[in-house]
Amino acid sequence: MDTIFRDYSNVSDAVKENYLLARTNQTVEFVDKMVKKYSTFDKKIKIWDILDSLNTLIDVSDPDMSLPNIEHAYQTAEKIRQDGHPDWMQLVGLIHDMGKIMYLKGTDETGTGKKKQWAMVGDTFIVGCKLPDTLIFPEYNKYHLDKDNPLYNTELGIYKEGCGLDNVKCSWGHDEYLYRILMDSRNSNTLPEEALYIIRFHSLYAYHDKKSYNKFMSEKDKQMINYLTLFNQYDLYSKSDICIDKNQVRLYYNRLIEKYFKNSYLYI
Numbered sequence: 001m002d003t004i005f006r007d008y009s010n011v012s013d014a015v016k017e018n019y020l021l022a023r024t025n026q027t028v029e030f031v032d033k034m035v036k037k038y039s040t041f042d043k044k045i046k047i048w049d050i051l052d053s054l055n056t057l058i059d060v061s062d063p064d065m066s067l068p069n070i071e072h073a074y075q076t077a078e079k080i081r082q083d084g085h086p087d088w089m090q091l092v093g094l095i096h097d098m099g100k101i102m103y104l105k106g107t108d109e110t111g112t113g114k115k116k117q118w119a120m121v122g123d124t125f126i127v128g129c130k131l132p133d134t135l136i137f138p139e140y141n142k143y144h145l146d147k148d149n150p151l152y153n154t155e156l157g158i159y160k161e162g163c164g165l166d167n168v169k170c171s172w173g174h175d176e177y178l179y180r181i182l183m184d185s186r187n188s189n190t191l192p193e194e195a196l197y198i199i200r201f202h203s204l205y206a207y208h209d210k211k212s213y214n215k216f217m218s219e220k221d222k223q224m225i226n227y228l229t230l231f232n233q234y235d236l237y238s239k240s241d242i243c244i245d246k247n248q249v250r251l252y253y254n255r256l257i258e259k260y261f262k263n264s265y266l267y268i
Ligand code: FE
Pocket: 096, 097, 174, 202, 203
């Protein structure tokens, strides 16, 4: 029988709690605060050290994986490579979850720690407008702390139709953090726009899977969304509890890192 992914009907209390806390506390104000906190980029760390450090992190929101994140990184990258997609996309497979390194600077109180991860992992949603009931656990939408704010609880909220996904605020998590890291001038890289788009929105399932945010799409988004749906297959369907022989593939991916990044380290 085929494995079913993203089945939330029988998940652990930890997964549910992660979503409840995210839905409740990820407000416009909270997101603004986190963007500020995580925009200092004052810690220099080797890319491989980031990836290896994710070895000690288990994503508490993921119902499909009980392996450390580094295994997921290799599995995603290798499957993209096997299917003959461009090398930048293979590299995105490897690095797309590196934003979870925020736990090094994070705290459990703000959902960015090793135990509490509600502002780090799990599906994201757009803040500053009404929450769609296509989010997982839509019954949690009623706890959202912005839900009674008339500025933020209409269909468009603080945004304009067609404003573009680049101009909305998503709930804070590893997607936005890594995107911001890679956009900083200290972290010079030649990753194409498509790569940055995948990194920034891969957890926004209500957008790329449920199509609930089409009203905000710009012409650019209409070009880009196909990359998200393509990537998502690999993010999900490469998941298995089989570990990859890392020594064999490490050299290959090191060449890709050297090709696309000016330095072997990042400021996070
Ligand atoms: Fe992710």
